[in-house]
Amino acid sequence: MNSPTRTPQTLVVLGVVFAGLALNFLLGSPNPSAPPRIPLVDTNFLDTSTVRRSYADLARAKEDLSDFDCYVCHEKGKAPTLRFDTNQxxxxxxxxxxxxMGHGSHGRNNNCFNCHNETxxxxLQSRDGRQLKFSDSPQLCGSCHGPTYRDWEAGVHGRITGYWKRDLGEFQRKQCVNCHNPHSPRFPGRPPAPGPHPLHWNGTEAGESPAHPHS
Ligand code: HEC
Ligand code: HEC
Ligand code: HEC
Ligand code: HEC
Incomplete structure (x- = not known):
């Protein structure tokens, strides 16, 4: 079957076909339904740091702790007097x-000495009278927020970072005050991160509803 004259002819034809394809590929055929460019994600959404840095974080990083040097201004052994306006x-x-301050609805937990040791x-001073270091603040929160504290200990509330495999590195449970400001703990709302970019583009721009497959 293989005639000696046919093989070179076939190779020439194939060569022309492939050259055509290569040309077509290089010049590019305009595709009317090309998917839109993927917008770059705001790097904010990729940042894994927490919204606040706690006393423990600052102490670990050996940063400025002057905000916690109470006795630079206060007199030792003399509790500061709390002053209230006419609306208490x-x-x-x-x-x-x-x-x-804004802890709880109607500022229910605004009294400084519910948390700070006045003497x-x-x-810090917990609800049940334990004296705690600033770096142990979760136990303070836990003295009033028992169920949330137990969730936090179990890893259901809050966030754990680091390594599961302990010999590879540190395992760290983020403190309550890494996310909640102790003075106004309501967690501020955050804009949602953009949705995933679909691999199979359905012909719509982000935000539009997908085209109906049968229409
Ligand atoms: C830069 C100086 C300064 C530092 C540092 C400082 N304070 Fe004060 N603080 C004041 C002054 C001034 C007042 C008002 C006068 C007063 O009550 O002594 C005050 C008042 C207070 C009050 C009463 C608040 C009120 O609303 O009446 C508390 C509680 C208090 N301080 C706690 C602390 C604690 C806890 C620290 C450390 C973590 C601290 N302060 C560090 C200057 C300071
Ligand atoms: C002395 C008791 C007490 C301590 C200590 C305490 N809380 Fe609260 N917390 C309350 C009360 C009371 C409310 C208000 C509940 C309500 O209004 O229904 C509250 C409310 C909250 C809320 C809900 C948001 C809001 O403002 O209503 C968060 C979040 C919170 N606390 C976090 C914390 C964190 C974090 C700590 C530790 C830094 C802490 N709490 C320490 C008593 C406490
Ligand atoms: C619900 C508990 C709670 C109450 C109520 C509270 N604090 Fe605090 N405060 C804390 C905790 C916990 C920290 C340490 C947070 C950290 O690790 O960043 C702190 C930190 C501070 C600091 C040092 C850091 C800073 O933010 O300047 C000052 C000063 C202070 N508090 C003053 C006050 C005063 C004044 C009041 C009353 C008007 C008050 N606090 C009421 C829990 C409380
Ligand atoms: C990694 C961040 C993070 C940590 C750590 C964290 N929380 Fe929260 N917490 C949140 C978020 C987010 C919410 C939900 C806010 C919302 O739904 O508006 C919340 C909600 C809460 C509420 C309000 C629940 C309600 O029913 O309204 C309380 C109380 C609270 N946290 C206490 C704590 C205490 C106490 C700790 C430490 C033992 C802690 N949180 C640690 C992020 C955190």
């Missing part, structure tokens, strides 16, 4: 302007 709202002195400001 705490008056925050300007030295503590960064402390914005030693460098310590």
């Amino acid at each position: 709202n705490l008056i925050i002195p300007k030295e503590h302007a960064d402390v914005v 030693n400001l460098e310590f």
